[in-house]
Structure formats: structure tokens, C-alpha cells
Amino acid sequence: MMTKPASAKVNLLWLQSGGCGGCSQSLLCAEAPDLIMALETAGIHLLWHPSLSETSGADFRGLLGQIKVGNIRLDILCLEGSVIRGPDGSGRFHMMAGSDRSMMAWIEDLARQARYTVAVGSCAAYGGITAAGSNPSDAIGLQFQGDRPGGLLGAGFKGEGGLPVINIAGCPTHPGWVTETLMQITAGEMNGGGVDHLGRPRSYANHLVHHGCPRNEYYEYKASAEKPSDLGCLMENLGCLGTQAHGDCNTRLWNGEGSCLRGGYACINCTAPGFEEPGHPFQETPKIAGIPIGLPVDMPKAWFVALASLSKAATPRRLKENAVSDHLQRMPDEEGERP
């Protein structure tokens, strides 16, 4: 990691639109390095961030104007939240304060000036939660609408840095996904191969949430939880998509020691486009003839079913009982744990 001299600082502008601000809040939880240190290490000069900067109002609008006409160099534009097109394509569901322009128009202008454009969170990347249901605000992502390329900027868009929009998908994003992607960019180590087919940084998208899941032993033996707070595997009954979801949540960990699975609830695949509309209740696994529909991504179905029934027959009593309890009932050193 190169430390940039002060003169070569990288200018970063962070905007929010149709989202909840949760990716910024998550980012403030960054540790080792914390956010301030990460920005400093990466040589990033924060032109403006809605939660962090002093500048408000007219001075901020002045700053945007200067960037738009090219007087201030914009190296990285981060957008948090989806692009709001409604009502009727006018963008009036989100106007820039103190101006008569929609945020949609501003975002497009600024993205055309930026060397790199980064979508922070699944909303900015694909539309996300804001696009759920009837999508009342007509929300889309910067370069995707759900899993369809296009979005606000169009499928062919590339920044001056030669890359399409980098989609740090997640709801919210892990602080490390954001700081590391920014450091990769400023180090000149982010290239076309650094992202997957959905634009997600491979640094975390090359992993599955299943990797490092502490419930793995229950998974292996198909010892399944039946209700919230049970210790067993959440895949068979409670909607967990960890075997399909791209993310390093169970190896990187959140807020010191957490993850969805460690917190006792299902992974809802929040790094994927369309996660907001699973087509079934989030916390229930859809099944056909008792077999979960969504099986691990790259495993032959028949093989999985055979393996599952085999391992179910061999489940130790310890796992069977612990799986449906919210405290350990049987310990590994107890006798009589064989089936």
C-alpha cells in the first residue's frame, strides 16, 4: 500500500440518495484501521461526506458546481442509496436541497466527471430495498436495474479510470469492503479483473457466506433449527441462503465478532441483485416435496439430496438435540452422543 504525498491526494465525493444511510453508519464502525486512518492511508481527501463534513448549504452547492464544470478534480464518486427516478421519470421524489434539480440529474453529471464511480450498498448498485414491492419511487442502481445491466448510466458506461461502476453490494456494506476497495483504487490495484460479473469487488465476492459459518457441523448433518433462536442449521427451515450468497461475512465478521448466522438468523443474500424480493417469506425456506428449492450454487441436486439423507441418518444425538434448543443441551465430551 503506497502512501500518497499530500500533493497527490485523491479527491472523493460521497453522495446519498434513495437509501437509509446505513452503509455510512456501518462505515463509522470500521476498526483497525478506523475510518479516519483508512482514508489517510489511502491518501484520500474527502471533498464532502453528508455525515462527516462541516460544509453545508450554499458552500456545498458551490462545490458541486465547481466539480461539474471541471474546476475541481473528482477522482472517486461514491453513491449510497439508489437513484430515484419517480414520479414519472422526473426525479422529484428526491430533489437536491436548495436547488431545483433532482439528485438523479446531479448524480449523472458528477459520474461523468469522476475517474471512478463506486456504488456503496445494494441500493446504489442494483436498486435494492428501495426498489422492493411496487417500487413506488422508481428506484434503480447506477449501472444495473436488479440483475439487468443498464441502470442510470447505461451498460456501456466506463469512467475515465477505465472501469464501469464498482458495486460494493451489501445491505449494509461491511466497513472493510468499502475501505479496502477505496484503498485498492488509490493504490492502482483495481482493474477489470477485480470485480465479478455483477461488478462486486472480488475481495469479498469470491467467498460465500457459508465459509466459516459456525453452524457448519449442523449443516453437515442436516441438524436443522425449527424456530428463531435455535442453534441448528438455518438452511432447511428458516430461509438461510448462506450457501449461495457471495460475501465473507463469516470469516471477516461484523462489529467485532458478529455475522447474521452468528446472530442466530438467516442470511438473506443481501449482496445479490433482487434480494429484496425473494418470492417467499424471508425467514422461511421454500420447499418442494420437503426438499429446499435453493440448494448450494454449484452442487448437483441429486448428489445433495442423497448426501443429505445419508448425513441425516447419521446425525449424532448431540447435534439433533442442540439444533432445536437455544442453549447447548449436550456437550461433545458427554457419553451417549452416538445415534
Place this chain on the structure above:
Amino acid sequence: MSRRIVGPFNRVEGDVEVQLDIVDGMVHEAWVVSLLYRGFEQILQGKPPQDALVYTPRICGICSVSQSVAAAAALADCQGVRMPPNGELATSLILANENVADHLTHFYLFFMPDFACETYATDSWYLPIAERFRALTGSAIQQVLPARAQFMHLMGLLAGKWPHSLALQPGGTTRSVEMQERLRIACTLYSFRQFLESTLFGDRLENIVVLDSLTALQAWADRHPWQHSDFRRFLHVADALKLDELGRGSDIFMSNGAYGIDGRPLFARGLWREGEPAVLDPGTIREDLSHSRMARGPEALHPYEGVTRPDADAPAGYSWGKAPRLDGLVVEVGALARQVVAGHPLALDLVRHSGGNVRNRVIGRLLEIARVVMAMESWANGLQAGEPYCHSAEMPDEASGCGLVEAARGSLGHWLRIEKGRIRNYQIIAPTTWNFSPRDAQGVPGALEQALVGAPVRAGEKDPVAVQHIVRSFDPCMVCTVH
């Protein structure tokens, strides 16, 4: 008279614009404009009821847990399920973790940096205050971010992650705590207490929560030089700038009550009106749409019957926010309101002297940090080994229920109707929906609109700093406001 448009306001959650009529260097009238509409109440229509636990926290990244707790409470009301004691304790710990972290974020990241602005460059206190609280580069943020992040390890342990956890369920929480983990929680709390006592207060929490009057607070502050702690720094600046005379609201305070354990809330539910406690009847809440950008019927409706149909061209509409009224009244919500309704003597004395204002709102928040962290220590201590954390219950096909909770910035309510196993209607009134509401059919301005009247505008100021203080003193959350 000149009309001034102020915004965007950063260091608030989400986007807000304020329009001001200025006469003789003072705000004569104000209009508060909520700028972003996403439509969660529309998104939730027709969804399976329990999916509200996924959607509603994502209304807001800073009040995420509060939204979860309100949704879980509304669903629990539909199901008739009660949490086991461990579930109540864990829920309170998780909610308190968010609320206290939010108070800290507000004070250090959102509110105090305004005193580092150039307007104050010639004031006697300016240099040390600017050095301490300047946005991004002040000395405080270097200490606060690590302390906050470490405090939020409680989320990692109890809720998996923050924001947007699914650990908060109608019948309790999904993460049981082993006994040695309880010790880890105690250690995290102790470490955070150390930060508060050394940096924010410069005193034991026990000595803060017993302050029972303005006189006692002043005597406490005078015991050390004003740069002894950040609370004293604030009190010094508040005194110099007379922040107790800035931003007076409606002085009717409301609280849904917070942190219920075994049927008893730590902070009581109620209303404070004309200097007296009163009963809060949520049945008298109506949402007035007369100045909202919403299609509207002839009457303001209770949230069980509420309708959300955005209309950018609605006559007289100037905000995507609705105007909630309690029995026709404009109320103020937040930490100060919560402490007043809970009957804390310091909060009561502050309000008796000068009502709701910029200084008192901030003191209310800091007082609450001390009170809540002490409560968290006892809740952690109360977690019982081997006892359940979550009860389960069937979701009825037909039901209605509400969840009334307190987010950091005030009263949050969810009202839900289930028909044929699906969400028929879901209405949300968030704290800033109350505080930053537009005018109602009688033309009565909302709480912030009232609080801004009389704010001084200095010559040449484009974004008047007094207006900035008043707006931020409410710790607004705009993404919650409209949702």
C-alpha cells in the same frame, strides 16, 4: 422581508431543506421540507407480516434497531406473544446500544462541529473548541470513533451486526448468551464507561445522574475549568452563546416509554403539557396531510386507517412528510422529552426554566447516556444462564397491532393490519415526522417550524449558524421522517 432557502444540511441523517422568511435579521416564519420519498408503507402492502422485520429496519441506517423493535412489537401485538425475561433484557441491551451510540454520534459528529465554523473565529472560546470538534480533523473524533466502534461490539455479540439485524423478533431475540459471554458484555460496557467518564463527562456516571437542578449542574460544571471535559466544554459554549434562548419549541413533550422489563419501562410513557404530566392516549393521534405532497381525503386519519399516496403536485403541499398531531397538538419528542416525561429532576428543572431549546435538548441527551449505560450494566447482569431468549407463536391471518417505542431521537410508532395472512396496511410515524412536520389544516406549524421563529440571522450569513444549531438540536433523521 426576504425568503431564504437553506440546505442541504449535512450532519443530519438524510436530506432536509428549510425555507425562511427573514425580517430585521430574525426568522419570521419557517417551512421545513422533507425532500426524499421512498415509499416503505407502499412497499409493505401485501407482504407476509414477518417480512416487516427485514424491510422496516432498512428505512433507516441510524435508527435501524429502533425500527426493528417497533416492527417486532407490532407483530407481537398481533400474535399476543410475550418475550421471556432474557429476551426483554437482550432487546433492551441492543436498543440501548443503538440509542447511546446515536447520542454520541450526534454530539461529536453532527452537532459540535458547528462551533468550529468561521463565524465564531473571534469568540474567546473558539480556538480550543475548533481544535477539539472540527469535522474530520478535530481531536475528539479520533477518540470517539474507536470508542463507539468498540461499544458496538455488543451488536456483534447480541444482534449479529449493525445496522439491519434480524435478531429482534416478536417473541425475543435469536442469539442466546453463554455465561462467559455475559462477562464479555460487562467488559465492553466497563470500557465504554471509562471513555465516558474520562472524556465526555470528566466524572463518574453516578455523579451525573444525580444532578437534580440547573443550579446543581452549574455548580458541578464550576468544580473544574471548562476544558476539563467535553460536557463542560459544551456548557461553556452554551452559556456564552445563550443556547438556552435559542430554538424554543411547542413545550409539549411526548414519550412512548422505553426499555420495558417485566412490564415496567425504565423511562415512563406519557405526556408533559403546561408544566404538568398527562396521560398519553395514542388513540388520539392523527396524520394531517393538508400541507404534504400526498393525495388526501377530507379528514386526518388515525394511523390504523392511514393512507400513503404521494402526489408531487398536491395543492399547498410542500413536504413529503406528513403532519402527525396528538389530539390536535404539536408535540416535541426526543431525549429531553423522554427525560421530562420520565420525571428526571434535572430535565424537569431545565424545562421549567427555559422550555425545550438547543441547550436543554443536548443536556437531555448527555444525561440519558449516563442513565442508560448504568441500566445496561444491570441488564447484562440479569441475563440468566440456560433460560430461553425467544418465544414463538403463530401469525394470525387477521389481526391488527401497534408497536410504540423510543428511538434515540424520540417516539416511533408502527401500526399494522393483517388481512388474509398479508399486510393490508402498515403506517409508521417516526420521531422526526413529529418534530419536523409541516403545517396542519389549521395552519399550525410543526415543532421545528415553531422553534426556528426568532432565530437571529447575522449580516451576510448564507446559511445562518443559529438555524444550523436549532435544526441539529433535534437530532433529525430525515430518512425515517418520510420513509
